[in-house]
Amino acid sequence: MSLIGIDVGSSAVKTAAYQSDGKLLAAAREAVIPRRPQPGWWENDPVEVWAATLKTLGSVVRARAVRRDLPVVIAVSASGREAFPVDEEGLPLGSCIMTADTRGEELEKSSAAHMDPLDWYQVCGHIPERMDPANRLLWWRRHYPAVMDRARYFLGWHEFLTLRLGGRAVTDHSLGSKWFTYDLAQGGWSLERLAEFDLDPRMLPELEPWGKSVATLKASLAAELGLAPTVQIAVGALDSTCAAVGSGASGDGICGLLCGSWEDLLVPTKNLPSPAELIRVGCTFGPHPGVAGSAVLALSPNGTTIVDWARSLLGIPLRKLEAELQASGPLPSPVLAIPHYSGATIPWRNARTSRGSFVGLTLASSKTDVVKALMEGIFFDLLLTMNALRHAPTGGCNLRRI
Structure with a gap:
């Protein structure tokens, strides 16, 4: 018996099959080409993401090790801050506006004004921001009303794939809590808040517990992929929480350091710092499919995307960069970098307009100095955030190990 996981990232779709004991059987990756038609804009094409999903899924299920240990279940992990309109047949009606896209700031302000920050x-678990899926829905309704008239759903990557794979648009509570229409106390959608913002609850995905089987793989896809018609589609979760659980950050006191396009910290905890402290540091709070049941999340858009930008600009292949970083020695770079290429969310308050910069460049500065400085800047943002959470005046998070 094997299990298949699909991860929809900002720059690629990754699919892997594992034995029930955790042994990797096969993996595949397919890049997704981002579109940046204007400064501050970032879109991914759901049609391309679906094609990448089928391609990687097909590659994995054809692997010899997987054919000997056929999968029985498929689940998805994805960001919870990206959504787009979808029609009755599950076909996307537009591009997905990505998390770092700067459109929608005016909606962010008007939505947040409905409540005091502490009450939000x-x-x-968070103050509505422009990338909140509910705000994205409001943005689409304001700018493309004709498209929204045709939409049956407004879905993120997870529920888009569960709909295409199994016929049901389903998400879990860690993903659902990224909508400001989710209610932590009720553990579901707030009908009162949906009515307040004139949002149709039928457009939102169903909420089900993490790990629950909710559908059977469509017969046409099972036949196309050579899989049994009994393969189940199970509920996945927010990509950060999936990565944290997979790395052992499930219970109180174990912090997950999650390195990808975004650079994140996830702290499973039963001792939540006060909302005022979370606001000060720039963190959010929500359900976690681990032992603790809840977690503090520190999410920064400045991760490998920044390093990849620098490598591309400077023409440094990844293999060569690793060797050059080793050769540069243990001392810090002589260049200081502020890596806020998409603004800053943690640990700086009200720093969304912060931008990247370098200090200390000379004619002797090398390409490696620049990349190393960016990596150090990313790390120090995370370190400052972790220290702020640990030493919160109201009783910090229990961070025994990472």
Whole structure:
């Protein structure tokens, strides 16, 4: 018996099959080409993501090790801050506006004004931001009303794939809590808040517990992929929480350091710092499919995307960069970098307009100095955030190990 996981990332779709004991059987990766038609804009094409999903899924299930240990279940992990309109047949009606896209700031302000910041943290674990799926829905309705008239759903990557794979648009609570229409106390959609913002609850995905089987793989896809018609589609979770659980950050006191396009910290905890402290540091709070049941999340858009930008600009292949970083020695770079290429979310308050910069460049500065400085800047943002959480005046998070 094997299990298949599909991860929809900002720059690629990754699919892997594992034995029930955790042994990797096969993996595949397919890049997704981002579109940046204007400064500050970032879109991914759901049609391309679906094609990448089928391609990687096909590659994995054809692997010899997987054919000897056929999968019985498929689940998805994805970001919870990206969504787009979808029609009755499950076909996307537009591009997905990605998390770092700067459109929608005016909606962010008007939505957040409905409640005091501390109250927002109490009811949904965060203050509505432009990338909140509910705000994205409002943005689409304002700018493309004709498209929204045709939409049956407004879905993120997870529920888009569960719909295409199994016929049901389903998400879990870690993903659902990224909507400001989610209610932490009720553990579901807030009908009162949906009515307040004139949002149709039928457009939102169903909420089910993490790990629950909710559908059977469509017969046409099972036949196309050479899989048994009994393969189940199970509920996955927010990509950060999936990575944290997979790395052992499930219970109180174990912090997950998650390195990808975004650079994140996830702290499973039963001792939640006060909402005021979370607001100060720039963190959010929500359900976690681990032992602790809840977690503090520190999410930064400045991760490998920044390093990849620098490598591309400077013409440094990844293999060569690793060797050059080793050769540069243990001392810090002589260049200082602020890596806020998409603004800053943690640990700086009100720093969304912060931008990247370098200090200390000379004619002797090398390409490696620049990349190393960016990596150090990313790390120090995370270190400062972790220290702020650990030493919160109201009783910090229990961070025994990473």
